[in-house]
Amino acid sequence: MDYEKIGLLAGIEIHQQLDTKEKLFCRCPTLLRKTEEHSGEYHRYLRATESEMGEIDDAAREEMKRERKFTYYTYDSTCLVENDEEPPAPLNQEALVLSLTIAKMFGMTPIEQINMMRKLVIDGSNTSGFQRTALIAVNGTLPNGGRIETLCLEEEAAQRVEGEIFSLDRLGIPLVEITTSPCMHTPEEVREMAGYLGMVLRSTGQVKRGLGTIRQDVNISITGGARIEVKGVQELDLVADVVKREALRQQNLIMIRDQLLSRGAFVQPAPFDVTGLFTGTGSSILKKAKIILAVCLIGFSGLVGYEIQPGRRLGTEMSDYAKKCGVGGIFHTDELPAHGITADEVEALHRALGTTEKDCIVLVAATPKQAHCAAMQVIKRAGFALDGVPEETRKMLPEGNTAYMRPLPGAARMYPETDVLPVLVEPSMWDSISLPELLTVRALRFSTELGIDEGLARQIAFSERLPLFERAVMERINPTLAARTILGTLKEIQRDGADISMISDDRFIEVLHAVESGKAAKEAIPELLRMVAKGAGTDEAIEKCAPAISRDQLHAIITKIVDERAAFVQEKGNAALVPLMGVVMAEVRGSSDGKIVSELLRKEIERVCKSR
Amino acid sequence: MERLKTGDRIECSYAGTRFNGTYITSREGKAVIKLDSGYNIGVGSDTCRFMERPDPVGRPEISTTQNDSLPPLSIISTGGTIASRIDYRTGAVTSQFDADDILRAIPGLSGIARYRTTQLYTILSENMTPAIWQELAAAVYKEIKNGATGVIVTHGTDTMSYSSAAVSFMVDTPVPVIFVGSQRSADRPSSDNTMNALCSATAAVSPLGEVAVVMHASTSDDRCAIHRATRVRKMHTSRRDAFQSIGIAPLGYVDYPSLDIHLSPGAVRRGSREPAISPVLDESCRLLYFYPGMPPSALPETGEVHGLVLAGTGLGHVSTDWIPALKTLVDDGTIIMMTSQCLNGRVCDRVYDTGRDLLKIGVIEGADTLPEVALVKMMWVLGNEKDPEKQRLLFSSSIKGECMRRSLHGL
Numbered sequence A: 001m002d003y004e005k006i007g008l009l010a011g012i013e014i015h016q017q018l019d020t021k022e023k024l025f026c027r028c029p030t031l032l033r034k035t036e037e038h039s040g041e042y043h044r045y046l047r048a049t050e051s052e053m054g055e056i057d058d059a060a061r062e063e064m065k066r067e068r069k070f071t072y073y074t075y076d077s078t079c080l081v082e083n084d085e086e087p088p089a090p091l092n093q094e095a096l097v098l099s100l101t102i103a104k105m106f107g108m109t110p111i112e113q114i115n116m117m118r119k120l121v122i123d124g125s126n127t128s129g130f131q132r133t134a135l136i137a138v139n140g141t142l143p144n145g146g147r148i149e150t151l152c153l154e155e156e157a158a159q160r161v162e163g164e165i166f167s168l169d170r171l172g173i174p175l176v177e178i179t180t181s182p183c184m185h186t187p188e189e190v191r192e193m194a195g196y197l198g199m200v201l202r203s204t205g206q207v208k209r210g211l212g213t214i215r216q217d218v219n220i221s222i223t224g225g226a227r228i229e230v231k232g233v234q235e236l237d238l239v240a241d242v243v244k245r246e247a248l249r250q251q252n253l254i255m256i257r258d259q260l261l262s263r264g265a266f267v268q269p270a271p272f273d274v275t276g277l278f279t280g281t282g283s284s285i286l287k288k289a290k291i292i293l294a295v296c297l298i299g300f301s302g303l304v305g306y307e308i309q310p311g312r313r314l315g316t317e318m319s320d321y322a323k324k325c326g327v328g329g330i331f332h333t334d335e336l337p338a339h340g341i342t343a344d345e346v347e348a349l350h351r352a353l354g355t356t357e358k359d360c361i362v363l364v365a366a367t368p369k370q371a372h373c374a375a376m377q378v379i380k381r382a383g384f385a386l387d388g389v390p391e392e393t394r395k396m397l398p399e400g401n402t403a404y405m406r407p408l409p410g411a412a413r414m415y416p417e418t419d420v421l422p423v424l425v426e427p428s429m430w431d432s433i434s435l436p437e438l439l440t441v442r443a444l445r446f447s448t449e450l451g452i453d454e455g456l457a458r459q460i461a462f463s464e465r466l467p468l469f470e471r472a473v474m475e476r477i478n479p480t481l482a483a484r485t486i487l488g489t490l491k492e493i494q495r496d497g498a499d500i501s502m503i504s505d506d507r508f509i510e511v512l513h514a515v516e517s518g519k520a521a522k523e524a525i526p527e528l529l530r531m532v533a534k535g536a537g538t539d540e541a542i543e544k545c546a547p548a549i550s551r552d553q554l555h556a557i558i559t560k561i562v563d564e565r566a567a568f569v570q571e572k573g574n575a576a577l578v579p580l581m582g583v584v585m586a587e588v589r590g591s592s593d594g595k596i597v598s599e600l601l602r603k604e605i606e607r608v609c610k611s612r
Numbered sequence B: 001m002e003r004l005k006t007g008d009r010i011e012c013s014y015a016g017t018r019f020n021g022t023y024i025t026s027r028e029g030k031a032v033i034k035l036d037s038g039y040n041i042g043v044g045s046d047t048c049r050f051m052e053r054p055d056p057v058g059r060p061e062i063s064t065t066q067n068d069s070l071p072p073l074s075i076i077s078t079g080g081t082i083a084s085r086i087d088y089r090t091g092a093v094t095s096q097f098d099a100d101d102i103l104r105a106i107p108g109l110s111g112i113a114r115y116r117t118t119q120l121y122t123i124l125s126e127n128m129t130p131a132i133w134q135e136l137a138a139a140v141y142k143e144i145k146n147g148a149t150g151v152i153v154t155h156g157t158d159t160m161s162y163s164s165a166a167v168s169f170m171v172d173t174p175v176p177v178i179f180v181g182s183q184r185s186a187d188r189p190s191s192d193n194t195m196n197a198l199c200s201a202t203a204a205v206s207p208l209g210e211v212a213v214v215m216h217a218s219t220s221d222d223r224c225a226i227h228r229a230t231r232v233r234k235m236h237t238s239r240r241d242a243f244q245s246i247g248i249a250p251l252g253y254v255d256y257p258s259l260d261i262h263l264s265p266g267a268v269r270r271g272s273r274e275p276a277i278s279p280v281l282d283e284s285c286r287l288l289y290f291y292p293g294m295p296p297s298a299l300p301e302t303g304e305v306h307g308l309v310l311a312g313t314g315l316g317h318v319s320t321d322w323i324p325a326l327k328t329l330v331d332d333g334t335i336i337m338m339t340s341q342c343l344n345g346r347v348c349d350r351v352y353d354t355g356r357d358l359l360k361i362g363v364i365e366g367a368d369t370l371p372e373v374a375l376v377k378m379m380w381v382l383g384n385e386k387d388p389e390k391q392r393l394l395f396s397s398s399i400k401g402e403c404m405r406r407s408l409h410g411l
């Protein structure tokens, strides 16, 4: 697809958890817990507050559609601040300095006086009903020439356990939010910039790693479409797909709008009660429902069932809106007869409503309150189809599709967090912040200075275990050996079932030292690490699995093996080396370095051949 | 250049970029600006350029309707906030006091009663004085006489139990007089204000007939406890369930969201008393918290005060060194009552020598009265009864449930 021609514009918003000792506004550790470990729970309701215009923010109103009671899990590692039972402590200095460091790495300008805000969030993920957030710096640059608009420091939300249950361990972990301008024009460019942002963040060495610790939101629009914010793209590899599929969706929605307009299509403004038509229906869902409401979409036939993304139709979009009212889904005549609803019933429906096959009827079946709410949502979404693409916040589905989440949040949902004093960023403080080396620069340095392979250098520089590697190098362990053991061996033995989290950095370094000093052979590393993972001390492991063999002892073993197979050696000559290597290595069980074995073995083969 | 005013539209040139925003205020030498993104930033005022002064945004008149068939409740506000509104344009949070505003903020109230509101004071509760308690008592009494089914007093939580005890002593009420507040600010979606307000309105139309405090019973939004005004104390600085009945179980509970009310058999019922008011307080009373080593010089001079409440240690003790000074005060006519820092349990000065000495010189045992309540009681007794014998009788009896004849179990 020619993305320039369709006017693709995309921007990224990255949320990265910071690996600070304590949370942003309390002195609890930034520790994620298993939900089984929770120490207690409590229940709360959240209510949207009245704003200046006597109105509730749109996104908030959407959340209010259902009366919701939230449950929160507490831990021995959370406190009254997470419970919204105590005012926040002063802003965490470690987090502030770290976020300023990141800002400086992007060439941003810090805000002179940082003002903490309360951003209304009433989906339950913040016990207070707002998220604390502050604008820290503005105006940075990206390698593609694009602009980073803002960097904010905010508190992480609580994570959903299931339904309306939230776990408080994550709430309050510091988070930086970095927002770029819509400066990217192809899906690949978006992926590349997202990768770059992540690399810079990881260069600090003080960001959390692992699933869920970094989240990308992507803003996407095409000419004639609308700004869509896709939330929570977790995997970098999916970023480009999300952009592609969203561009496709917007193109199709524009096409549908043009068709609807040319047909003179419109939406009936109120639903009709058609419960009576389905008294004898074979559809179990309709039969169970207290009420069945029909929404008439005049001139919509065929377009509600039109595929706008692989596997998703305009009808799916309507269904997503309806689900906000607690219904399981909708039926529409573009997909009927099906689901136990017969052709006769569809015909009866058209007859009763005075509609024809050119029209599409949407059915919602639920309790009266839910059904009415859902029908109005369908009417709302169908109305948007006449305008093309509605501005929305969407969530990512597997494989890069997206589904409606809520309207785009308005700007008018913040007010000052008066419990936190403003913080002055003095020029001297800003100047004193030193910039960490970028991981890309570090990779280059590893390959030139340490002489390790370029690919390996990049891998180790970007690895979560980079600090371990740097320590090994500091302790004069061969860099390539260290890198390969960290990236290769550890993964291998983990795949085989070893619990590598039990291998402390100290033990790991001891094992490598043992190899470097000849106390154990390189070949013994996997077995040694496996034993260490099971709780053995380094010396104990060497003793058990690979007692060091002196060169003399090794020589004796090799001489014996070669002599026993003299005929074979004389016949094969140097070709005997490989098979005999296997025999020797089996005998010494990895206690000897292969290089030394092969060197000695070669000499012995020569000796036996000459002696013929 | 035009002096910037809150709400002015401005353009701010910062970091090589132009931002549009609204001028908020000047703080610590920086101009605080609300950017159109919603964020506030503090920058040098020289970066801001005045653009325009928008017409003030009028508030839409969303009228609320009151249901005339529902019982009339009076809401008297003293400064505690049960409703507030945020101006997202400037970020300002304002407290709401008139009936329309409160009903708009807490729509559920309109299903319970119809309301008349009086804004008596707008002060922080730590700035309350006995003089204000007296005005409050008069205002409450007036609403009762005017036929209110119940009275709700919104109050800052810090000194709410002092005010509720004071009103309890000064006013005989046949209807519920409910003190309510919020521990977490009313602007936040999680505030306890809504539930506390709905539960207090429920208590105010209930069969209860005494002064009470209605606040969260636990950290959950599941029920409010109804506390007797003279047995309640703020026991936590910030938690929603800071208010606890001391030495007795609460008078009842209001479940949430069902608003089902449960009253204990011990709660005074509606109509048990004829309305009356004795609104005199003798402010010449003090409360002194004893600590080991506290010098007797910390005591007031003879003739300096009429009454003195001591918060003593354990069963009700102060240092033996204090006995002569206390004796001088008592002999001079100062009424001295002993209470305990333990809060829970009863003073008994007959067990140890110090206690017996205290009794001998004429210190009154405060039974299980809470120290702060004992202070308010002393002000009321000394203000309304001049006969020393009758004063003694009042001190040793329970006037509004402030002390009990028997101690119930547990903490």
Ligand SMILES: [Zn+2]
Binding pocket: A023, A026, A027, A028, A077, A078, A079, A080, A081, A082
């Ligand atoms: Zn905490």
